[in-house]
C-alpha cells in the first residue's frame with residue numbers, strides 16, 4: 048500500500064528540490080537581513096550594502112516563488128499518484144467482493160476506501176518531503192554557521208538534534224495514540240452514521256432513536272477527543288521547538304560574543320545568532336511528519352485488512368489453469384457432491400449436493416431455512432469456492448475464469464440491489480447498448496410495462512435501494528436486467544421472499560415464463576411451492 052502511495056522519483060523530485068530551495072531562501076533571507084541591519088548600523092558607504100540588499104530582495108522573492116512552485120509540483124505528484132492508488136486498491140478489492148467483505152461494516156468500508164486511501168497522499172506530502180527538506184536545510188545551515196564560527200555551528204547542531212528528538216518524542220507521547228486511532232475512529236463514526244440513517248425507520252418504530260443518537264454522539268466524542276489530542280501534540284512539539292530555537296540563539300550569543308574580533312565581527316554574529324530562527328521553522332515540520340507517518344501507516348493497515356495480499360480461503364481465485372472458455376452452444380451445468388464453506392467459518396454451509404441443469408431446464412431448489420440455498424447460489428456464480436465437482440459444459444469451473452462463468456450463469460439476488468436512479472439506468476448497466484424499445488419490451492416480459500408507463504416511462508425513479516418500488520417490482524426489475532444481460536443459466540434466489548403469499552404464485556409463474564421463454568435454463572431457489580408443470584425437477588438440500 049505504502050509503495051503504491053509514494054510517487055515515482057521523477058514526479059517526486061521537483062517538489063523536494065523547490066521545497067529545499069524555498070527553505071534555503073528562508074534561512075538566507077533571515078541571515079542576510081540580520082547581517083544587513085547590523086552592518087547598516089555601522090553606516091558604511093551604501094555600496095558595501097548593495098549586494099546584501101539585492102540578496103534580501105532575491106531571497107524574499109525566491110522563498111515565496113519556490114514555495115508556490117513546490118506546492119504545485121508536490122501536490123501534482125501526490126494527486127497524480129492517487130488515481131493509481133485508488134485503482135490498485137479497487138483491483139485488489141474486486142476478487143474479494145462480495146463474500147470476502149461480509150465482516151466489514153458498510154460505513155467503515157466506505158471510509159477505508161475513501162478517507163484512508165486519500166490519507167495516503169500525505170506520505171509524500173507530509174512525511175517524506177518535509178523530512179528530506181528539513182534534513183538538507185539543517186545540514187546546510189550548520190555548515191554555514193560552522194564556517195563562520197565553529198563553536199556556534201556546534202551549538203546549532205546540538206540544538207537541532209535536541210529539537211528533533213524532544214519534539215518527536217513529546218509529539219509521540221501526547222498524540223501518538225490519537226494519531227494511530229484516528230482513522231479507526233473516523234471509520235467507527237461513519238459506520239455508526241450509516242447504520243443510524245439506514246435504520247431510521249426501525250429505530251423510529253421501536254422508539255430507539257435516542258439510543259441510536261447516543262451511539263453516534265459517543266463515536267463523535269471519541270473522534271473529537273482524538274482530534275484535540277492530535278492538536279495538543281502538535282502544539283506541544285511546536286512550543287518545544289520554539290523553546291530550543293531560543294536556547295540555540297542564546298547559546299550562540301554566549302559563544303559568539305567572546306569570539307568577536309578579527310574576521311568575526313558584529314554583522315557576522317547577528318547572522319549566526321539569527322539563523323536558528325529560520326532553520327527551526329523548517330525543522331518544526333519533523334515532529335509533524337512523524338505524526339503524519341503514524342496516521343498514514345494506520346490508514347494503510349486499515350486498507351490492507353479489507354484488501355489482503357492473499358484472498359481469504361473460500362473465495363475463488365483464478366489460477367493459471369483458469370484459461371478455458373465455456374464450450375459454445377447450449378450449456379449444461381452439473382454438480383457432483385458439491386459443498387461450500389464461508390470465509391472464516393469452521394463448518395460447511397452446504398452439505399454435498401448433486402444435480403444437473405440442462406438447456407431449458409427449470410430446476411427448483413428447496414430446503415429449510417439455513418440449509419444453504421443462498422450459499423449454493425453464490426457457488427454457482429463463483430462468489431464462493433466449493434468442494435466436489437462443478438462443471439459447465441463438461442469443463443470444471445476452476446479451469447474457466449470466474450468472470451467468464453458469470454457471463455454464463457447469472458444471479459438475481461434475494462434482495463436485488465437497485466441504484467438510486469431511473470428505471471432506464473437500472474436496466475442499461477446490464478447491456479448499455481439496449482435501445483428504449485428493447486428496455487420497454489423486457490419490462491413488458493416481466494409484467495412491469497403498464498406500471499412503468501403509468502409512472503411516466505423509463506425515467507421514473509426507483510429510489511435509494513429501490514425505496515420507491517415494492518419487493519415484487521424490485522424482483523421483476525432485477526429479472527428484467529438479467530434477461531437483458533442474456534445469461535444462458537439464470538439463478539433466481541427466493542424471488543418471492545418480499546412478496547405476500549397470494550401474489551407469490553403469480554409472480555413465480557411470471558418469472559419462470561419470462562426467464563425460460565427463450566430456451567434459458569433456470570435454477571429457482573424458493574420456499575414457495577411451485578406447480579410441477581412449471582418445473583423439470585426439484586432438488587432438496589439438507
Ligand SMILES: Nc1ncnc2c1ncn2[C@@H]1O[C@H](COP(=O)(O)OP(=O)(O)OP(=O)(O)O)[C@@H](O)[C@H]1O
Nearest residue numbers: 149389392396414415416417418419420421422423
Ligand atoms: N456471509 C456469510 N458468512 C458466514 N456464514 C454465512 C454467511 N451467509 C450465510 N451463512 C451461513 O451459512 C449457512 C447457510 O446459509 P444460507 O443463507 O445459504 O441458507 P438459506 O438456505 O439460503 O437460508 P434462508 O432460506 O433462510 O434464506 C447458515 O448457517 C448461515 O448462517
